[in-house]
Amino acid sequence: VSRFREEIGEQPAVAARLLLTAAPAVEAIASRLREARPTSFVIAARGSSDHAATYAKYLFGSRNRALVALAAPSLFTHYDRPPRLEGACVIGISQSGASPDVIAVIEAAGSQGCLTVAITNEAESRLAQAADLVVALEAGPERSVPASKTYTASLLAMALISQAIDPDADFAAALARVPRALGAALQLDEELDHLAPALLGPRAVVIGRGFNLSTAEEVALKLTETSYVLARAWSVADFEHGPIAVVDAGFPVLLVGSAGPVASDLQGIAERLAGYSCRVVGLFDGTAGPLEAEATVRLNSGLPEELTPLTLAVLGQLLAHRVALALKIDPDRPRALNKVTRTW
Amino acid sequence: VSRFREEIGEQPAVAARLLLTAAPAVEAIASRLREARPTSFVIAARGSSDHAATYAKYLFGSRNRALVALAAPSLFTHYDRPPRLEGACVIGISQSGASPDVIAVIEAAGSQGCLTVAITNEAESRLAQAADLVVALEAGPERSVPASKTYTASLLAMALISQAIDPDADFAAALARVPRALGAALQLDEELDHLAPALLGPRAVVIGRGFNLSTAEEVALKLTETSYVLARAWSVADFEHGPIAVVDAGFPVLLVGSAGPVASDLQGIAERLAGYSCRVVGLFDGTAGPLEAEATVRLNSGLPEELTPLTLAVLGQLLAHRVALALKIDPDRPRALNKVTRTW
Numbered sequence: 118v119s120r121f122r123e124e125i126g127e128q129p130a131v132a133a134r135l136l137l138t139a140a141p142a143v144e145a146i147a148s149r150l151r152e153a154r155p156t157s158f159v160i161a162a163r164g165s166s167d168h169a170a171t172y173a174k175y176l177f178g179s180r181n182r183a184l185v186a187l188a189a190p191s192l193f194t195h196y197d198r199p200p201r202l203e204g205a206c207v208i209g210i211s212q213s214g215a216s217p218d219v220i221a222v223i224e225a226a227g228s229q230g231c232l233t234v235a236i237t238n239e240a241e242s243r244l245a246q247a248a249d250l251v252v253a254l255e256a257g258p259e260r261s262v263p264a265s266k267t268y269t270a271s272l273l274a275m276a277l278i279s280q281a282i283d284p285d286a287d288f289a290a291a292l293a294r295v296p297r298a299l300g301a302a303l304q305l306d307e308e309l310d311h312l313a314p315a316l317l318g319p320r321a322v323v324i325g326r327g328f329n330l331s332t333a334e335e336v337a338l339k340l341t342e343t344s345y346v347l348a349r350a351w352s353v354a355d356f357e358h359g360p361i362a363v364v365d366a367g368f369p370v371l372l373v374g375s376a377g378p379v380a381s382d383l384q385g386i387a388e389r390l391a392g393y394s395c396r397v398v399g400l401f402d403g404t405a406g407p408l409e410a411e412a413t414v415r416l417n418s419g420l421p422e423e424l425t426p427l428t429l430a431v432l433g434q435l436l437a438h439r440v441a442l443a444l445k446i447d448p449d450r451p452r453a454l455n456k457v458t459r460t461w
Numbered sequence: 462v463s464r465f466r467e468e469i470g471e472q473p474a475v476a477a478r479l480l481l482t483a484a485p486a487v488e489a490i491a492s493r494l495r496e497a498r499p500t501s502f503v504i505a506a507r508g509s510s511d512h513a514a515t516y517a518k519y520l521f522g523s524r525n526r527a528l529v530a531l532a533a534p535s536l537f538t539h540y541d542r543p544p545r546l547e548g549a550c551v552i553g554i555s556q557s558g559a560s561p562d563v564i565a566v567i568e569a570a571g572s573q574g575c576l577t578v579a580i581t582n583e584a585e586s587r588l589a590q591a592a593d594l595v596v597a598l599e600a601g602p603e604r605s606v607p608a609s610k611t612y613t614a615s616l617l618a619m620a621l622i623s624q625a626i627d628p629d630a631d632f633a634a635a636l637a638r639v640p641r642a643l644g645a646a647l648q649l650d651e652e653l654d655h656l657a658p659a660l661l662g663p664r665a666v667v668i669g670r671g672f673n674l675s676t677a678e679e680v681a682l683k684l685t686e687t688s689y690v691l692a693r694a695w696s697v698a699d700f701e702h703g704p705i706a707v708v709d710a711g712f713p714v715l716l717v718g719s720a721g722p723v724a725s726d727l728q729g730i731a732e733r734l735a736g737y738s739c740r741v742v743g744l745f746d747g748t749a750g751p752l753e754a755e756a757t758v759r760l761n762s763g764l765p766e767e768l769t770p771l772t773l774a775v776l777g778q779l780l781a782h783r784v785a786l787a788l789k790i791d792p793d794r795p796r797a798l799n800k801v802t803r804t805w
Contacts, residue, residue: 156500156548159528164702174533179542184503184549186530189518190698191671195722198523204500204548205528218698263703320664320691327535342703347664349685349693354534354562358508359607359686362795378539451706 121261121343121448125434126303131256131266132273132427133296139277142252146234147281149250153232155206161188161222165264165335166210169236169271172331172426173208173279180279180288180423190218199225208234212259212267214242223247236274238267252278262451263343265434268335269299269427276424291421298418302402302431309436311412312371313443315396316436318346321369322360324386326353326379332426333373336400336433343448344440353382366394372410373429376403377422384408400436402428465605465687465792469778470647475600475610476617476771477640483621486596490578491625493594497576499550505532505566509608509679510554513580513615516675516770517552517623524623524632524767534562543569552578556603556611558586567591580618582611596622606795607687609778612679613643613771620768635765642762646746646775653780655756656715657787659740660780662690665713666704668730670697670723676770677717680744680777687792688784697726710738716754717773720747721766728752744780746772 158177160170167187174185188207193199194217207226209219214237223233224247235248238256245251254270273295280288315321321340325333330352337348348371351360364370370390374383380403390397391409399413402425414436418428441448502521504514511531518529532551537543538561551570553563558581567577568591579592582600589595598614617639624632659665665684669677674696681692692715695704708714714734718727724747734741735753743757746769758780762772785792 157528157530163699167699175536175540178533178536178544179540182542182545184501184530184544184546186501186528189522189671191696191723192519192522195671195726196519196523197722198526200522200528201526202528322691327533327539338703342706345707345709347666347691347693347707349691352535355507355511359682359795362686363689363691365689365796378541379535382539451703452709 119447119449121263121265122438124259124261125265125431125438127257128266128269128431129296129300129303131270132299134255135270135273136292136296138255139252139274142250143277143281146250146278149232150206150282153206155232156204157184157186159186159188159202159205159207159226160210161190161207161219162210163216163219165268165338166212166271168331168335168338169210169268169275171334172272172328173275175328176275176279176423181282188222190222193221193225194218202226202229202231206232206234208236209244209248210236210271211244212238212264214239214244220244220247236271261449263339263448269430272427272430291424294420295424295427298420298428299431301418302416302428305414305416305432306435308414309432309439312398312400312414312436313439315369315398315411316340316346316371316440317444318344321346321348321371322364323348323350323371323373324353324356325350325373326382327377328422328426329374329429332429332433335430336371336373336437339433339437340440342451343437344444344446346440353386356386364390364393364395367396369396372397372399372408373433374401375422375425375429400429400432463791463793465607465609466782468603468605469609469775469782471601472610472613472775473640473644473647475614476643478599479614479617480636480640482599483596483618486594487621487625490594490622493576494550494626497550499576500548501528501530503530503532503546503549503551503570504554505534505551505563506554507560507563509612509682510556510615512675512679512682513554513612513619515678516616516672517619519672520619520623520767525626532566534566537565537569538562546570546573546575550576550578552580553588553592554580554615555588556582556608558583558588560588564588564591580615605793607683607792613774616771616774635768638764639768639771642764642772643775645762646760646772649758649760649776650779652758653776653783656742656744656758656780657783659713659742659755660684660690660715660784661788662688665690665692665715666708667692667694667715667717668697668700669694669717670726671721672766672770673718673773676773676777679774680715680717680780683777683781684784686795687781688788688790690784697730700730708734708737708739711740713740716741716743716752717777718745719766719769719773744773744776
């Protein structure tokens with residue numbers, strides 16, 4: 118078994134641990150936010166963590182009615198012309214806590230007087246030291262190059278912060294069910310082999326919307342970095358604005374979603390793509406309507422849509438792993454990569 | 462000659478006209494911004510216009526030190542849970558002014574009391590009517606499905622707004638040189654055939670950074686929608702964080718950039734990709750150092766980096782057009798597309 122697959126399997130335990138350990142940190146963040154009353158959140162991140170930032174844009178937007186901006190790190194580093202951030206709470210997400218560009222954003226935000234938060238797996242890292250407050254992911258060492266457990270832990274940290282700002286009993290109960298739901302996702306590992314034949318490359322499109330746009334981005338990245346399938350994610354809306362021209366008969370398209378307000382958009386695009394004889398496969402959590410697809414793996418975790426990016430990320434990791442195995446690629450040794458990428 | 466190519470050729474005239482006609486609108490915007498003193502800008506857009514929003518994130522960030530957030534339209538439409546936007550100036554960009562999701566964001570912002578701005582080619586559109594202030598692009602009818610002249614006109618509108626907020630004599634002089642620079646870009650049409658052989662599909666990666674990350678996104682979209690090459694853009698930094706695993710010998714990578722603080726990053730990645738025997742081709746405006754590439758088309762417009770996304774977009778459009786011709790695809794009739802996409 119690869120390290121990647123081992124770490125995928127640790128996610129129920131990582132989530133359960135984070136639910137226990139993060140409470141003081143997220144309560145401290147909520148308390149400081151009640152004083153500071155920020156006008157917006159600015160999030161700095163790279164790679165998978167950037168998709169966690171996209172998730173927060175939807176989660177903080179809908180649950181907390183908060184505006185979220187994703188930072189452009191090169192304004193802080195290469196150009197040395199950072200925007201004014203007064204009134205914003207600035208969050209840096211980095212598994213290693215060693216990304217110089219994420220650290221640069223947090224340091225600039227601190228010197229502008231912003232409340233700063235680090236979300237990292239390394240509680241002693243430079244990022245953690247630079248921030249006012251830290252959520253330590255406590256996920257244990259992540260040795261596989263493609264991130265898995267630190268990704269879902271980052272999403273869960275965001276959900277816990279959102280809940281601490283605007284507590285809600287139903288959401289609290291749903292959060293408590295996350296570890297079991299991730300366990301249920303793991304049970305579908307072998308079923309994902311039904312989706313793999315469509316995704317053996319050299320290219321694929323991954324489509325999501327709303328909360329699971331972040332999941333589509335993350336699954337596309339996982340396929341790209343573990344299986345060398347050039348996978349490109351789009352929201353249904355952006356896809357229909359132009360890129361849909363790329364598909365023809367046999368073109369592989371993976372749809373990722375849950376029940377909820379955007380489910381009918383996914384159904385609509387599935388029908389349209391079936392009309393072009395594309396190879397449509399689906400990854401779902403929830404009982405949305407039937408979908409025209411060659412193969413679908415469906416979990417019914419019972420989680421609200423807001424938390425399905427966690428279960429669906431696990432399914433996407435497992436899928437990328439199965440595709441890599443089918444292609445005889447070692448997922449622990451992606452070409453040309455080291456675990457910590459120190460971009461500036 | 463296709464409509465797409467005709468409209469590409471109109472860009473010097475469109476830019477010259479916009480420089481003349483937009484002054485009252487952008488002065489009015491700057492004047493209202495001086496009263497409203499927004500804490501941030503929120504931009505709603507789809508497709509190519511979304512890349513104009515990404516450009517504004519860098520331009521307003523560096524020139525005006527303003528924070529820019531890209532709106533998540535589904536929060537306003539499907540989820541009906543828009544974030545609080547108080548204190549933000551909200552800009553909608555839509556060629557047709559008929560995108561329901563962009564209109565929904567502007568209407569919600571207006572009802573929250575925000576200053577709202579429409580940037581559109583249709584001065585009588587619903588988007589224009591919904592906004593407090595309008596920059597009419599005056600680009601003439603854009604009949605080709607892939608956007609060209611309205612894209613560069615949107616960038617120029619953003620640059621004029623930025624200049625009206627923080628006037629600067631050098632930038633004013635550079636803006637006046639834009640039409641001639643776009644004309645110089647058009648002169649390189651045939652030279653772009655040197656780049657086309659590497660980009661005939663089925664996939665490609667396009668890399669930029671900083672100001673020209675938006676250009677990389679736009680060129681990737683143009684290749685995807687006119688030539689059916691699945692092209693995926695990344696910033697150098699995000700690419701090195703994982704997706705670089707996708708490349709191997711012969712993999713096509715297009716680099717897009719100018720002189721300036723991020724030029725050395727592009728040189729670095731070019732060397733690394735050459736080490737993997739990728740097919741690296743380059744599209745540049747400015748005299749950065751030499752680059753390890755199979756073929757490079759280089760313009761020396763003399764524009765500052767902040768305005769090279771305009772010239773490079775023209776080169777990218779021409780390139781997508783040459784690739785489509787080489788593949789015997791009619792760029793005026795992309796598969797499965799209509800000009801106005803009414804996503805909600």
